[in-house]
Amino acid sequence: MSVENHHVVDTSKLDEIISTCGGKKSNLIAMLQKVQEVYRYLPEDAMIYIGTKVEGLSPATVFGVATFYAQFSLQPKGKFEIKVCDGTACHVRGSMPVLNAIRAKLNMQEGQLTSESGLFSLETVSCLGACGLAPVVVINDKVYPQMTSDAITIVLDTLIKEEN
Amino acid sequence: MEKTKLNIDIKEEQKKAQENITRQGLRVLVCAGTGCVANGSLKVIEKFKELGADVSVLTDYDKMTIVPTGCHGFCEQGVLVVIPDKHVTYVKVKEKDVEEIYESHIKNNKPVERLMYVDPKTHQHVQDDEHINFYAKQTRTALANCGNINAECIDEAIAVRGYEALSNVLEENNPEAVIETIEKSGLRGRGGGGFPTGRKWRFTAANRGGKSYVVCNGDEGDPGAFMDRSVMEGDPHKLLEGMAIAAFAIGADEGYIYVRAEYPLAIKRLRKAIADAEARNFLGKNIMGSDFSFEIHIKEGAGAFVCGEETALIASIEGERGMPRPKPPFPANKGLFGRPTLINNVETLANVPVIILKGAEWFSQMGTETSKGTKTFALTGEVNNTGLIEVPMGTTLREIVFDIGGGMRDGKKFKAVQIGGPSGGCLTEEHLDIPMDYDNLIKAGAMVGSGGLVVMSDKTCIVEVARFFMNFTQNESCGKCVPCREGTKNMLKILEKIVAGKGEMKDLDTLEELAHAVKDGSLCGLGKTAPNPVLSTLKYFRDEYIAHIKDKKCPAGVCTAMKKVVINEDLCKGCTKCARTCPVGAISGTVKQPHHIDQSKCIKCEACFTSCPFRAIVLE
Numbered sequence: 001m002s003v004e005n006h007h008v009v010d011t012s013k014l015d016e017i018i019s020t021c022g023g024k025k026s027n028l029i030a031m032l033q034k035v036q037e038v039y040r041y042l043p044e045d046a047m048i049y050i051g052t053k054v055e056g057l058s059p060a061t062v063f064g065v066a067t068f069y070a071q072f073s074l075q076p077k078g079k080f081e082i083k084v085c086d087g088t089a090c091h092v093r094g095s096m097p098v099l100n101a102i103r104a105k106l107n108m109q110e111g112q113l114t115s116e117s118g119l120f121s122l123e124t125v126s127c128l129g130a131c132g133l134a135p136v137v138v139i140n141d142k143v144y145p146q147m148t149s150d151a152i153t154i155v156l157d158t159l160i161k162e163e164n
Numbered sequence: 165m166e167k168t169k170l171n172i173d174i175k176e177e178q179k180k181a182q183e184n185i186t187r188q189g190l191r192v193l194v195c196a197g198t199g200c201v202a203n204g205s206l207k208v209i210e211k212f213k214e215l216g217a218d219v220s221v222l223t224d225y226d227k228m229t230i231v232p233t234g235c236h237g238f239c240e241q242g243v244l245v246v247i248p249d250k251h252v253t254y255v256k257v258k259e260k261d262v263e264e265i266y267e268s269h270i271k272n273n274k275p276v277e278r279l280m281y282v283d284p285k286t287h288q289h290v291q292d293d294e295h296i297n298f299y300a301k302q303t304r305t306a307l308a309n310c311g312n313i314n315a316e317c318i319d320e321a322i323a324v325r326g327y328e329a330l331s332n333v334l335e336e337n338n339p340e341a342v343i344e345t346i347e348k349s350g351l352r353g354r355g356g357g358g359f360p361t362g363r364k365w366r367f368t369a370a371n372r373g374g375k376s377y378v379v380c381n382g383d384e385g386d387p388g389a390f391m392d393r394s395v396m397e398g399d400p401h402k403l404l405e406g407m408a409i410a411a412f413a414i415g416a417d418e419g420y421i422y423v424r425a426e427y428p429l430a431i432k433r434l435r436k437a438i439a440d441a442e443a444r445n446f447l448g449k450n451i452m453g454s455d456f457s458f459e460i461h462i463k464e465g466a467g468a469f470v471c472g473e474e475t476a477l478i479a480s481i482e483g484e485r486g487m488p489r490p491k492p493p494f495p496a497n498k499g500l501f502g503r504p505t506l507i508n509n510v511e512t513l514a515n516v517p518v519i520i521l522k523g524a525e526w527f528s529q530m531g532t533e534t535s536k537g538t539k540t541f542a543l544t545g546e547v548n549n550t551g552l553i554e555v556p557m558g559t560t561l562r563e564i565v566f567d568i569g570g571g572m573r574d575g576k577k578f579k580a581v582q583i584g585g586p587s588g589g590c591l592t593e594e595h596l597d598i599p600m601d602y603d604n605l606i607k608a609g610a611m612v613g614s615g616g617l618v619v620m621s622d623k624t625c626i627v628e629v630a631r632f633f634m635n636f637t638q639n640e641s642c643g644k645c646v647p648c649r650e651g652t653k654n655m656l657k658i659l660e661k662i663v664a665g666k667g668e669m670k671d672l673d674t675l676e677e678l679a680h681a682v683k684d685g686s687l688c689g690l691g692k693t694a695p696n697p698v699l700s701t702l703k704y705f706r707d708e709y710i711a712h713i714k715d716k717k718c719p720a721g722v723c724t725a726m727k728k729v730v731i732n733e734d735l736c737k738g739c740t741k742c743a744r745t746c747p748v749g750a751i752s753g754t755v756k757q758p759h760h761i762d763q764s765k766c767i768k769c770e771a772c773f774t775s776c777p778f779r780a781i782v783l784e
Contacts, residue, residue, distance in 0.1 A: 026501075028483035029466050033425070061484075068485040068642070070467035071425055087387030088582065088618045089544035091632055100769075126469065126636060128426055129390035131544040131616075132199050132239025132551045141428065143202035 087127030171453030197235030234398015310398030350536030355509030386585030388616030406513030531557035535601035584613025587693030589700030648691030735780035
């Protein structure tokens with residue numbers, strides 16, 4: 001997955017995404033997923049571009065779809081995307097203390113998506129289907145099973161250290 | 165109807181595939197499902213491969229093959245390593261253990277006892293699946309191959325009779341007979357509703373002639389359920405075969421599998437399986453030389469629970485906001501892109517090939533009067549053995565929790581089971597012995613739903629759980645219809661108020677009134693079932709609600725607003741550790757004197773509780 005940090009939208013890249021999705025409006029969700037892979041969020045200009053370019057769509061429709069699905073973010077996400085599972089099994093086995101420990105460690109407020117440094121973004125998700133390993137935290141597709149406040153702090157320390 | 169002459173002899177293919185497996189020598193199965201991968205199974209596989217390169221050491225075999233499989237179901241004990249020829253299942257295997265298994269067991273035939281499963285009741289080591297209660301009491305049908313075959317290898321699927329049912333159906337060339345078999349089997353939708361599958365097929369087949377679709381609903385959104393993920397990851401070909409049979413029966417030539425984006429491994433394996441099946445002409449144009457053509461596409465979801473509802477799922481495949489549409493028209497008449505569409509859940513479709521192979525009668529012998537066959541449940545929460553299980557319909561909750569589940573963990577007391585996720589309800593001690601099937605559970609105020617079973621102990625607050633589910637459904641409500649959008653919001657407000665210790669008795673009446681309004685007035689299944697967790701907990705655990713409201717106490721000691729952290733002065737030695745740990749400076753006292761917590765400052769984070777070396781801090 002290639003990640004670019006600039007927020008100026010590269011229209012040739014968008015054209016490429018549109019064409020790999022067959023330019024069909026029924027593939028809008030797939031297009032937005034690919035855009036998010038590139039920019040780590042959906043830049044407004046990219047949504048307007050797709051909404052104008054693809055037949056049968058309008059920028060309003062694209063915005064409507066983008067805001068409907070939880071996967072899409074209109075703000076830039078961090079380099080490390082932390083997802084804390086708060087499905088039933090994880091919740092019962094204590095996902096909230098883990099979430100609080102992450103917030104404390106990264107100095108993030110409730111409702112804040114990305115850390116000051118831009119390194120981490122934090123969200124809760126409903127269920128990752130790894131209930132046998134509850135509570136679970138996923139950081140950039142790597143699953144960390146049976147987390148505790150202490151264990152996740154160690155994980156974050158390691159990531160921060162590697163980054164420095 | 166005239167039989168079709170096929171150009172692929174599936175029996176011959178099967179024989180070849182089985183011979184290939186025999187040639188693999190000693191098969192070492194290593195689970196590579198999401199759970200075990202998280203526990204490091206890829207490293208275990210690498211290590212085995214490294215060691216296995218030296219085949220001269222094997223006495224009874226000329227070689228050893230490491231088979232990465234789908235989910236075995238016993239996720240908490242991962243990484244699981246099974247060597248069928250040696251009748252052994254190793255649990256919690258780490259990379260560093262591989263050498264010992266290899267040296268001791270594979271080379272010298274001495275099993276490694278310390279890596280075997282320990283029975284929580286007898287504390288004995290158990291060597292193989294047949295003696296591990298978690299497996300011994302299960303009947304695996306939909307999950308039969310999960311964990312036994314390499315999910316990324318089509319030959320392994322063929323060896324265990326994969327695509328034989330499809331071949332039989334195409335050869336017989338009688339779609340009507342296929343529908344009849346499914347009807348007779350009594351199979352009902354495994355996604356939650358329990359609608360008779362055969363009837364759904366018949367409705368859709370009535371519109372035969374033009375373009376129609378088969379859609380597989382793999383949007384397993386219920387928190388606490390992961391059976392569909394296991395089938396898609398562990399035995400993807402069974403699902404593809406089930407879809408192809410359904411498509412043949414109703415006359416469709418195109419299919420979609422809608423998978424949650426949260427399941428990247430399932431998406432990867434399905435893509436590979438589709439490509440492999442097309443290469444063998446088990447999918448694609450003129451399958452096996454018949455007139456029947458069928459292609460399958462994968463659609464990735466983008467995180468919206470409501471898309472599990474069939475009309476919302478259709479909207480999402482069409483690239484729109486996943487909002488449900490009013491029924492009628494039913495998808496059987498006007499579904500995807502306005503065409504007749506059959507929508508079945510993953511587990512439902514995974515049951516189809518085996519019903520065709522073994523017959524409707526074989527299937528309908530399992531289960532209860534109204535619910536036939538087996539059902540998978542995701543068993544999680546406060547039990548010893550968590551994981552994915554499959555049992556005949558009608559199995560009691562007691563058997564599941566106390567036999568398969570191995571009882572409550574850490575000696576906690578059983579309080580309730582939450583079944584069916586945010587659409588389901590609670591079952592309590594009084595329900596431990598009712599046979600679990602679609603209808604009995606509805607009678608008890610719960611539902612099978614997708615099959616998530618979360619076991620709760622006396623340390624779980626029921627009111628908080630109700631708030632948790634309401635928060636979930638409120639978040640996921642798509643906002644199209646007023647009862648669901650506004651109703652769930654206001655129900656959540658009341659529950660938050662109660663959990664915060666600010667509830668009043670009249671809130672309970674309002675809560676119930678709202679619950680019925682949402683249930684009766686909502687457009688789709690999400691809203692119609694959203695009040696279930698509240699209604700069922702109000703029915704069975706009203707006392708706990710009242711304790712929160714009248715006594716301002718949380719009997720389980722969970723709700724922070726009602727918690728009080730105090731220092732037992734007799735035990736406190738004045739070591740000052742707690743005062744230094746407290747993030748808000750709520751603890752004061754002089755060295756070697758008992759300390760004190762200022763309740764107005766305390767945020768109940770319990771940091772002092774864990775820091776105290778003398779256990780002098782008490783939660784009230």
